[in-house]
Amino acid sequence: MTKVKICGINSPEAFDATVQAGADYLGFVFFPPSPRYVTPAEAALLSARAQGGPLRVGLFVNPGFDEIDAVLQSVSLDILQVHASPAAVTALRDRFGRPVWRQLGVTSAADFPAKDEHADGYVVEAKPPPGATRPGGNAVKADWALLSTFRPAKLWLLAGGLNPGNVAEAIAQTGTPGVDVSSGVETAPGKKSPELIRAFVKAARG
Numbered sequence: 001m002t003k004v005k006i007c008g009i010n011s012p013e014a015f016d017a018t019v020q021a022g023a024d025y026l027g028f029v030f031f032p033p034s035p036r037y038v039t040p041a042e043a044a045l046l047s048a049r050a051q052g053g054p055l056r057v058g059l060f061v062n063p064g065f066d067e068i069d070a071v072l073q074s075v076s077l078d079i080l081q082v083h084a085s086p087a088a089v090t091a092l093r094d095r096f097g098r099p100v101w102r103q104l105g106v107t108s109a110a111d112f113p114a115k116d117e118h119a120d121g122y123v124v125e126a127k128p129p130p131g132a133t134r135p136g137g138n139a140v141k142a143d144w145a146l147l148s149t150f151r152p153a154k155l156w157l158l159a160g161g162l163n164p165g166n167v168a169e170a171i172a173q174t175g176t177p178g179v180d181v182s183s184g185v186e187t188a189p190g191k192k193s194p195e196l197i198r199a200f201v202k203a204a205r206g
């Protein structure tokens with residue numbers, strides 16, 4: 001079954017809808033400029049609303065050890081998702097003993113990761129548009145034809161510009177084992193819709 005991640009959870013309603021819809025992963029964005037940013041204390045309060053359920057993924061942009069340490073003091077994370085170099089991913093895995101997913105912006109096969117990278121998985125989307133204020137979560141659709149040739153030995157999630165209306169087609173065209181959404185389940189930047197979350201999970205699972 002296709003793995004589903006709902007990213008940018010920042011309200012009790014969005015958290016509960018994601019749990020009830022049976023998503024595999026939910027993401028907390030620890031990048032202050034993002035409209036989906038949550039403080040570690042806010043993430044902890046949200047996470048405590050359910051025992052178990054979706055694995056908790058923390059999203060960081062070029063994080064230092066101290067930044068992640070500070071978050072982990074408040075909230076337990078199962079997976080770290082990072083915008084970072086392959087070398088930094090190796091260091092983070094060693095330091096935190098958790099799976100680390102690397103976020104990739106891909107516009108050609110030259111952007112595909114090397115086979116000997118130590119990342120545990122990839123979140124793959126288009127590169128950010130010119131002038132973007134964040135490196136991901138910009139609602140830009142990736143090149144699905146290109147990604148139909150992406151076959152890493154690890155888990156990867158297709159991201160970028162997905163929504164309840166196009167996710168089934170995206171899965172069919174790319175053959176991705178998983179999908180990740182943020183903007184496509186929002187009614188405004190940072191405003192998650194429980195209805196759209198439920199519709200997305202249902203459409204992704206077909």
Ligand SMILES: O=C(O)c1ccccc1NCC(=O)[C@H](O)[C@H](O)COP(=O)(O)O
Nearest residue numbers: 007034136137139160161180181182183
């Ligand atoms: O969402 C953000 O604000 C964000 C900020 C900084 C780095 C990454 C960010 N988001 C990454 C993601 O949540 C996923 O790639 C996302 O599912 C795809 O984004 P979208 O096109 O908005 O669905």
